[in-house]
Amino acid sequence: MVGVWETGESSASISPALRRANDAQRELEPPPIADEEGNGTVWTLVACSVNKFGKNPCVGWRPLLKRDVEGKFEKLTLGNYEWWTYSELGESVAALASALPAAKGDALLIYAETQRDWLVTALACFRMGIIVVTAYATLGEEGVTTSLAQTGAVVCVCDAKLLKILSGAQQLPSSLKYVVTIGDAPAAEFPSCETTTIAKLQEMGKQAPKEAADVDPSDVALIMYTSGTTGVPKGVVVKQSSLVSMTISVKNHLPYFKPDDVHCAYLPLAHIMELMIELWFLHIGASMGYGSPQTLTDTGVKLQTGCRGDTPLLRPTAMIFAPAVLDKVYAAVMRKVQSSAVKAFLFGLALKAGEKRFEKGLNGAGVFWNVLLMKKIQALIGGRLRYAACGSAPLAPAIQIFVQTCFNCPVRQGYGCTETCGVSTLGTMQDSDPGQVGPPTPVTYIRLRDWEDGGYLNADLQNPNIGRRRGEVLIGGPATCEGYYVDKWRPDPAIAKKNKEDFMVVDGIRYFCTGDIGEVDKFGRLRIVDRKKDLFKGATGEYVALTKVEAALKLSKFVEIPMVYGKTGEKGVVALICPQMPAIQDLKASVGLKDMPYGPDLVQRPEIVKAVSDALKKQCKQSGLLAFETPMAFVLVVAPDGSPALTPENGLLTSTLKVKRPMVAKAFQAELDACYASVTA
Template structure:
């Protein structure tokens, strides 16, 4: 959790002036009076003891009470959940059932872009700023009509059943509508991130061997470049540019292949319903892993896998008819696909967005205009830790921009709410006076945030939970398990856990004796193995890797995740290590690089970090991408010339100050041996385009190590 020391560091706290001390003393006295007056009403109408009991209740248990056996959700003792709708195990029929139930309800919404302003920067770069209007909606029935048009349109182009189709575009309504049409027609979909470079695009297209690709207008040039090098594409269907003034600019006539706009494909189709061709064992997705340790692997995900995980996740997520979900994470990532399938199964509407337009201060929002959260006012959203860490730092920066009195009062209110929350109380007055204003960053109506993709630091989880006045629920899963594994209970008041197994899964902890992890330990620990109908079919065109990581144990099929887990007494799982991130230093102890990085990332001066260790050395070093604004402010305090940012990052005084700050910041969180003893500040941000991050914003360790080999060697010299 964020304790007072952490928050004081984050909020640039120093010794308090007497006037502030007096104000805080008065505020705490008012809190005490409030507690006395409201004790009995709380006991009668919102008994905190009941909330604590609900939070600590048993959520999962091992079979036969043996920790070496697979653990199951207590709700799944009579058998694993396989489907949301009885008798339906494929996505075509699942969608058909959603249309029957929710046909006239709003389903998908896209926000209109009125005008794109292009601002030229001093360095010559052009930044786009969007002026945006309202969301325009289609009902489930209207979306279904477009699905039929796409399906029959593809058939008219010669697309055959079980032949793959590639989706290479950003998250938008047309992406998911196309995917649903392909699911219905039994056309497997190969997903590609919109941020992929030319070589990766060519590699993926050639490996899949698809004849048809859906892409965005701006990405056609990448597809054509791959085709010029032999990629076997015959049909390109493109989604129009969001900028009404530039639509069609990148389109030219080429008779060597079929080039159609999305609307032209719709015009080729027939609106009448098409018989569903998909079955549960058919391939639905070829989805590539993020590729943190090498080339990404294509994971073969069946219809049954997605239907099962949708049912398991929907069981744990409380959704209402009037909920609004904001879809902005990449649909090339299994987290977003599954989240959208869950909300469809409950008749919830999705408003599409992007990370560039999500908030009022998002990069592409024109100054004075509002972001998509303001326009949609979502009640539910999914996040990855990288996004939440940015939100966390944005809130801290906003608070720091105010007076010292405001910062100290905010810290006092935060600590008050945190303590009350962990005791089972709500803070209605503090929410209304303080925290609801922060919640407006996300539209002001969010009642649940789902986190997945990587472990979220307890500090960020608690901060988001308190400041946005809603549960922040962590889940755990991998592409190989269709994004499903565990999901924390919405009533759980603790942090750091990813929750019990989903009702569609079982989890087995496998001993790793070398590092001392065993299910016989107290608490039980080991490598996480996942079993259930959501476990994927294997890796595309890679039988050897499939046999290596998909295991048969006692007649049941498990996926070996490589992550190390620990079960708490209540049956919730905690991710404590990852095999590939564990490093044995010269003194013989194992160090978790991921744990160190997670703690460093919550510091306001750190934008990104890669911790490195040489097994022949006794200490760690770190490559750090600083937050430019905060590093520049630190340099100015040190009276260092800030006109050249690259030189600022290399200045010995600045490096020493950052080293000292991080050592102090992590003193209570990390052991001495876990703290990097030397650091290097990187002046350029790491991006997927540079090859240093995956499209899911995870570190590509080997690429980073190779790119900074000279600097790492110097740190150890």
């Protein structure tokens, strides 16, 4: 299932379309109005599974021990997961759908963390033709009110612990008529809105059930606000048919998943990746257990003393990771094994065995090393994982090999974006080659457009030193969105301009222009090699790919999050580093600062900066970076209390832990300027 080039309209600057090989001879059908079971909307797709897999476990969750409105004392109980069957999920959705205070075509905003009732609310809306608007749980007052005002949402379904933020908004839009709480009854005041809870609405719905609305596949299902690494989030308008087509596409691309598979759902449902994975699992009749990043393992900070983590109890067979999560797994495991010379030696042998097996397309380090060492790591996430996927940002090849060796299962990268319903390409189970994100999924068309300024061209195919087409990745097909939402009452000219610039039609197919730079190898697999906005051109005219340098820095034990920065007119780049606290703590004694507490003063001490800088330059060299790609200087930053300086909560990371470059550069401009000054001093 690799990709092949199709004949069709192209030009010297835009490639032919790339499609999955076994679909390449089939003409693109209109956006699907029916799948193999005759379903054409999200709800009818799910309803089919409710009827087909009625007695199967569907969604699981863990009860809370206690919870206040700010979430400070939220803990999980000692108990195991509780489960609904597919039939029980269907009943719950039907009850809520029957009582939602909104009509077909109205907008409803979900402002909550990933959990069972987030999914139930979304499915109830899809059933009744109500448009789901998403907002990240990390958004503050301004972000939430902007989403409400722009879309004219009449209902806000809000997590109880986020009510304080919603009620603190200076002025809620007049369109908002109802605030519905997930969990406890509203304690906050909303003078202009009626308030109730999900549970109360479901009781009302059971007393007066309604049939599902007549929803058309061309109706808008979702306005999903992007996480926004470069500016104000934009609302992506997605049709019912787009969600359906991608759900079926993933099912066909990964046919080896069955109803007995279990997914650990913990990434933001307000992000397209998690939403599509959950729709896919519902479609195949598998089960999903909800967790959170703070409770995944036994060391989770929101676990009651003695309580097990989500994954040891759930024992998932499939998990989806953001690269930043796997970077942390790598750092934590390496730090633990390096605490002992014997452990480090044995683990090094196991990794070498894993690398050799990886080169042969095999998983793990072999039976001996798996029993001796790796099973302990696998037990941290339940010991049953048989597939892991990674998306939202590039995963360093070294990390991919490391995780596949430790987890003893395929680790595959996928690629896509909100504008294309997420899973546009995905590595297949049989293909472990690192650095690639797989062939297109069945409904996806990929084209490459020349980016002359960056030196990436389709003509590179004829260059004997390159031998591959290269250019900006364009993604088309029925899963491509309708564009960005424009407020009809207060249209934003910048958004209207983006709709014209970021989308185009080629050979009758609508494409989204991603801004990512890709190349297609001889097997028809896509590789993401750069991004237009992540290139720095130095004073000598040489380009530095910032993400490439960051991938190298992530391999250092001293680095939790790196951001490489290039200042216009300077000859090279510098790097801002959020350090790994345990590694800095271990370093203190060796530089004569044993008694100094961890915090900004410590990480800015010249002894620490020099030792870390030397280690990072060595890491860059080991990773094969050239001299002009290696940062000239480094600055270490932590928050005043010693906590990480970059988090989703302070707006410097997206909810999927990607760095918001412009915001970080602005917040730490003085430190970055001083970093450059240290080079010329």
